[in-house]
Amino acid sequence: QKEVEQDPGPLSVPEGAIVSLNCTYSNSAFQYFMWYRQYSRKGPELLMYTYSSGNKEDGRFTAQVDKSSKYISLFIRDSQPSDSATYLCAMSGPYNTDKLIFGTGTRLQVFP
């Protein structure tokens, strides 16, 4: 079993839709949770960072962490074609110096 599981997609939605991206994990020691966006042939770009459980909102993006279920989510409201990319979840812990463990990434396509 992988430490971090993520549905690879692709996920195809119409412009304006609410998108839900998810990851599950097995290591209960993880404390730091991140979402990265990666456009084709580019490096990942940090979108959201959350420590421990809870919600965090930034513009159209909301990150949720449920440590009891070992489940994290990223919601994108009013999705745009420019949101079309691969979304990678990543996590680490228990220490802030631990290496990041990445999900395989979910490919999202938002069509006009």
Added chain:
Amino acid sequence: GAVVSQHPSRVICKSGTSVKIECRSLDFQATTMFWYRQFPKQSLMLMATSNEGSKATYEQGVEKDKFLINHASLTLSTLTVTSAHPEDSSFYICSARVFKLETQYFGPGTRLLVL
């Protein structure tokens, strides 16, 4: 802020040659830099972690004599692929982390093609 650059962005070389890739943190000092490789439609695989002024720590299965990492300053790390072979062709991405922060900031990646 938190910009990381990589050079070159793309390189094509002949089998047997060595290739050096530079990773720079442009607007912050990075105490730790990481090197990843990514195959098409796959996630990032950590190759090694380097701390400024000390030897890199390699992940299991990564040949340290083949992938030489130098982290000579707080803003520069280099990865040298020695005696490159076609199977080394991949997308190499570096990232940098600020001291005591958990998040990593990634460079734009270097696409290596070994003929």
